[in-house]
Amino acid sequence: MKPTLLILAAGMASRYGSMKQVDGFGPNGETIIDYSIHDAIKAGFGKISFIIREEFLDSFKSIFEPKLKGKVETDYVFQNFDLKPFGIDEEIERAKPWGTAHAVLSARNQVHEPFCVINADDYYGYDAFEKMAKFLTTEVADDKYSLVGYQIDKTLSDYGSVSRGVCKVNDQGNMVEINERTEVYFKDGDVFYKDANGETQLPTDTRVSMNFWGFTPAVFEQSLPMFQKFVQENKDNPKAEFFIPLVADELIKSGIAEFKVIPTSSKWFGVTYKEDKPIVQDSIAKLVESGTYPTKLWD
Template sequence: MKPTLLILAAGMASRYGSMKQVDGFGPNGETIIDYSIYDAINAGFGKISFIIREEFADAFKAIFEPKLAGRVETDYVYQNYDLTQFGIDYEVERAKPWGTAHAVLAARNQINEPFCVINADDFYGADAFQKMAKFLTTDVADDAYAIIGYQVDRTLSDYGTVSRGVCQVEDGKMVAINERLKVYFKEDGSVAYEDEGVEYPLDPNTRVSMNFWGFTPAVFKQSEPMFKAFVEANKENPKAEFFIPLVADGLIKTGEASFEVIPTDAKWFGVTYKEDKPIVQASISELVNNGTYPSNLWS
């Protein structure tokens, strides 16, 4: 059974100032998602599932259906605010949904095969998709998941601090993941993060999460009780978010599942700030010029 690619595309893109998930970066207006889908198809993924907000559905379908028709199966998952579907009998007033792990839960009735989760606005590189496809077809199990681990110094922006999930790795397995909210290059080119006003050095080879996870559908049943507990604990906190690393950390602590850290030396790039856009465009242009991608992905 071919694995599924689940793309997190329901975010508001608040820092970017527009709907970056459908912004053009390639020579023919290709979005970052286009490159992920292209790499996933080549790696052997059989279905693309978009997690979006229902009001964006027409815009997404208009962009992606014409070019993907006949190439790969597509599917749409809607993330919403309805808590009754999880057996929660009260409402919580929020400005946006409950975060990435809640978004994954939204797909629980539509995915029945091993799958991986990625962000819509991150460029991951073909190597990551090839390695994840291999894991999902040969090694994944209900108690054995994976994460693609990027070198932190190959994931930073020149235009400000970024948040990174820093992986603590032992014998190739993740034993903990710590969210560092302000990670950056120092003037001397070294890497550091700031926590409560204190600066700490970070080894440039440290593996970090760029939200590229591999699961079986068992993760839905494993994470749903965690989500219900999270909502109960945070019903008075309208900004609290139920992130995938919280699920991973919980599964590792209880011993329900392990996470293999699959290393890649690929350079990640993404658009956190408006100023990142020309850098992403130049990076993609370079990959087109060296033959990694065709000049027109879908021609």
């Protein structure tokens, strides 16, 4: 059974100032998602599932269906505010849904095979998809998941601090814990993060999560009670988000599942700030020039 690629594309793109998921970066207006899908198909994924807000359905279909017809199966998962499908019988006022792990849970009735999760607005590189496809077809189990670990210095923006899930990895290559650092940045060529305790330097080869995770459908059952508990504890906190690293951390600490950190040498790039756009366009232009991608991606 071929694995599925689940793309987190329901975000509001608040920092970017427009719907960056469908902005054009390639020589013919290709989106960042186009390159991820192209790499996923090449690596052997059999289905692409977009997690979106329902009102974006027509927009996504008009952009992606003509390109992908006959190449790969597509599916659409809606993330919204309705908590009843998750066994929570109350309405909670919020400006946006409950975060990335809630988005993944929204796919539980539509994904029945091993799958990986990525962000819509990040470029991951073919190496990462190839390694993840191999893991999902040969190693994954209900108690053995994975994430792709990027080198922290290959993931930062020159235009401001970013959030990164910093991984602690043991000698077996498994994640021991993941800590969300909300302010990570370059300073004089070195990498630092800032928190309540001040500024801390990180080694440049520290592995970080860029939200590229591999699971079996068992994760839906495993994370549902966590989500129910999270909602109860955070119903008065409209900004609280149920993130995938929270689920991973709990699964590791409770001994339910281990997470293999798959190292990649790929340089990650993405669009956090408007100023990142020309850098992403230039990075893609170089990949096209080197022959990594054709000029017209879908011809």
